Amino acid sequence: MRLPFIVILSTYTLAMTGLLLIPGVDANGNSFHLSIFDAFYFVTYTATTIGFGELPFAFTHNQKIWVSASIYLVVLGWFYSIGTLISLFQNKIFLSEIAIARFQRSVKNIEENFVIVLGYNETTREIIKRMLAAKMRVVVIEMQQERADYLQLEGFVPNVPILVKDAHNPNALEYAGIKSPYCKGVISIFEDNALNLRITLASKLLNPHVNVVVKATTAAEAENLRDAHADIVDNPFAIIAYQLQMALKAPSLYKLENWLYKTDTLESKTFSIPDTDIIICGYGRLGATIYEMFKKNNITPTVIEVNDSRINTANYSGVNKIIHGSADDHFYLETANIYDAKLVIIATDNDTINLSILSTVKKMNPTALIIARENEITDFSIFSQAKIDRLYIPERILIQKTTNALSNPLGDKFIRMIALKDEAWGQALLVNLVKNIGVNPKTYELDLTEKEAYEIHKYLKNKENTLTLGTLKLSRRDRNQKNNLLPLLILRENEEILSPSDDTLLQIDDRILFACDSNAIDDLEYIANNAYEFKYIISGEERKLFFNQL
Amino acid sequence: MNLDKVIAGFFIILAMTLNFGFWYGDPLDMNMHSKYELFAAIVVNLIATVLKLGDKTQIGSVLIATSLVANLQLLAAATLWTIFTDAKSIDPEIFGIIISLSAGALLANITSVVLYVGDTLKSKR
Numbered sequence: 001m002r003l004p005f006i007v008i009l010s011t012y013t014l015a016m017t018g019l020l021l022i023p024g025v026d027a028n029g030n031s032f033h034l035s036i037f038d039a040f041y042f043v044t045y046t047a048t049t050i051g052f053g054e055l056p057f058a059f060t061h062n063q064k065i066w067v068s069a070s071i072y073l074v075v076l077g078w079f080y081s082i083g084t085l086i087s088l089f090q091n092k093i094f095l096s097e098i099a100i101a102r103f104q105r106s107v108k109n110i111e112e113n114f115v116i117v118l119g120y121n122e123t124t125r126e127i128i129k130r131m132l133a134a135k136m137r138v139v140v141i142e143m144q145q146e147r148a149d150y151l152q153l154e155g156f157v158p159n160v161p162i163l164v165k166d167a168h169n170p171n172a173l174e175y176a177g178i179k180s181p182y183c184k185g186v187i188s189i190f191e192d193n194a195l196n197l198r199i200t201l202a203s204k205l206l207n208p209h210v211n212v213v214v215k216a217t218t219a220a221e222a223e224n225l226r227d228a229h230a231d232i233v234d235n236p237f238a239i240i241a242y243q244l245q246m247a248l249k250a251p252s253l254y255k256l257e258n259w260l261y262k263t264d265t266l267e268s269k270t271f272s273i274p275d276t277d278i279i280i281c282g283y284g285r286l287g288a289t290i291y292e293m294f295k296k297n298n299i300t301p302t303v304i305e306v307n308d309s310r311i312n313t314a315n316y317s318g319v320n321k322i323i324h325g326s327a328d329d330h331f332y333l334e335t336a337n338i339y340d341a342k343l344v345i346i347a348t349d350n351d352t353i354n355l356s357i358l359s360t361v362k363k364m365n366p367t368a369l370i371i372a373r374e375n376e377i378t379d380f381s382i383f384s385q386a387k388i389d390r391l392y393i394p395e396r397i398l399i400q401k402t403t404n405a406l407s408n409p410l411g412d413k414f415i416r417m418i419a420l421k422d423e424a425w426g427q428a429l430l431v432n433l434v435k436n437i438g439v440n441p442k443t444y445e446l447d448l449t450e451k452e453a454y455e456i457h458k459y460l461k462n463k464e465n466t467l468t469l470g471t472l473k474l475s476r477r478d479r480n481q482k483n484n485l486l487p488l489l490i491l492r493e494n495e496e497i498l499s500p501s502d503d504t505l506l507q508i509d510d511r512i513l514f515a516c517d518s519n520a521i522d523d524l525e526y527i528a529n530n531a532y533e534f535k536y537i538i539s540g541e542e543r544k545l546f547f548n549q550l
Numbered sequence: 551m552n553l554d555k556v557i558a559g560f561f562i563i564l565a566m567t568l569n570f571g572f573w574y575g576d577p578l579d580m581n582m583h584s585k586y587e588l589f590a591a592i593v594v595n596l597i598a599t600v601l602k603l604g605d606k607t608q609i610g611s612v613l614i615a616t617s618l619v620a621n622l623q624l625l626a627a628a629t630l631w632t633i634f635t636d637a638k639s640i641d642p643e644i645f646g647i648i649i650s651l652s653a654g655a656l657l658a659n660i661t662s663v664v665l666y667v668g669d670t671l672k673s674k675r
Contacts, residue, residue: 013593
């Protein structure tokens with residue numbers, strides 16, 4: 001890059017020197033030498049082909065000879081240099097370096113918690129929307145320029161920086177700020193399992209504190225990823241089977257889970273699964289996972305599958321009621337006792353076949369419960385028009401699970417803990433929530449740290465074990481009244497308290513998950529941070545700044 | 551021997567010597583300071599700056615800084631000279647300023663040469 005500058009400097013100097021040496025004639029016919037500045041001015045406008053003319057006086061022949069020669073020199077030198085500079089700005093590598101630098105700068109400017117999303121598609125688009133709604137910022141790495149352009153068109157607010165680079169490249173993760181203290185997670189839900197594993201390993205090496213959310217579709221892959229210290233392994237099929245198991249054993253817990261995933265309110269119709277006469281259409285990854293779940297609960301559903309190699313797998317893993325045939329065929333459905341069936345699970349990985357099975361089953365047995373799988377996530381779903389009792393879209397499950405795990409980590413923990421409880425416990429909590437708060441309570445997480453709850457933290461530091469959980473429920477308008485607030489979970493260093501009672505003593509650094517309404521969130525934020533409100537809540541007295549001694 | 555080093559060294563030292571040549575002499579006596587020498591000093595300084603570009607080392611950045619300082623001072627001197635000659639009002643005061651500006655540039659040139667020589671001595675090749 002030095003040459004263009006050297007060329008300009010030397011051609012200008014040469015042309016100017018000539019102009020300085022050769023004498024001219026002024027208006028009165030006297031001999032006249034151009035000043036250095038005049039020479040520079042003349043060369044400048046000549047080299048750029050602007051050509052103001054012969055200044056300050058018309059040139060003599062001697063001067064003209066020199067100028068004619070030097071014009072070729074300076075004009076060519078000028079065009080060469082400018083051309084080199086322009087081609088530099090059109091150079092793809094140079095441009096991509098600039099894009100990377102700009103991306104890094106915008107990532108560095110994010111001073112809030114953010115997550116890195118790898119790959120931009122329908123699924124991650126939905127995840128980005130939910131994360132932004134949960135006040136988390138998002139950074140995206142996408143390999144294809146075209147898809148990156150779609151993200152730009154989406155116009156997310158706040159801005160979502162995107163880097164066009166292959167996620168295989170560990171540099172990409174570093175550019176995306178994985179080492180930043182604000183980076184809370186990496187989401188990698190590619191179809192390619194090797195890539196997911198690789199990203200997990202790279203992310204964990206670059207920053208051991210970052211949460212890695214990955215997708216796995218078989219138990220073996222999930223195992224691998226956990227060995228690589230992935231924090232959250234999303235296996236959509238396992239999640240579906242797990243939810244069905246909840247619906248089978250404890251419908252109330254299932255309802256609670258759906259409420260936490262924000263897919264349903266607590267008021268929704270109870271969905272419970274019968275424990276006999278079940279048909280599973282399709283023994284792929286989803287069908288097999290669901291079958292295993294039923295088997296664990298001592299239920300043997302009938303399986304219909306057309307693919308030979310899958311039949312072999314099924315035989316091998318001990319499925320005893322299996323029908324070899326296409327599930328949208330009347331004959332095979334009759335063989336599977338469709339007229340007596342109470343539940344039909346349509347789980348093939350082909351949406352056309354699923355729709356075909358759906359319409360056949362509806363015709364033959366209109367009373368059976370139907371659970372269907374939709375593979376392609378689109379804005380308009382044909383399946384949702386078909387009045388199915390439950391529709392499972394693996395991609396959507398991924399979206400719910402991922403966003404909940406990152407934007408509401410305590411909620412995710414809570415979901416995992418209630419799985420161990422029974423129906424009676426769930427029923428009690430459900431009634432309690434609906435009675436005290438409403439059919440669709442909000443969740444709120446309060447960390448008793450200096451940053452998030454300054455007053456409470458200060459108080460606990462001076463007087464340990466004096467503040468009860470019940471105190472936080474009091475209304476700041478009148479402390480004899482209580483807000484609609486229900487603690488769900490307290491997480492401590494070495495203790496987890498599920499639905500803690502009001503007289504639980506608070507400790508520094510407790511993380512508390514509440515179910516509440518927006519008014520209660522407002523009050524709680526004030527009480528936790530405002531000295532006047534806090535004083536009133538714990539003592540009923542107004543805080544006095546002056547006359548304390550009186 | 552390295553041709554690049556020869557060329558770069560040539561221009562860096564020439565920038566200093568030309569500047570010294572311009573500056574040397576009674577600061578108030580216009581006859582002792584040639585405008586053509588100032589012109590040459592500016593051109594050579596600019597070339598030296600360009601030659602120093604692209605060096606990402608610590609020494610390299612200081613070298614560029616010294617060059618930029620020298621250029622700034624010399625161009626300021628030349629601009630002053632042009633403006634006040636035009637107005638036919640060049641007096642000893644203005645001329646004193648021009649010469650002291652070039653003296654400042656000379657200091658930057660000397661720093662540059664010292665650094666350059668030091669860097670060369672440090673090199674084992």
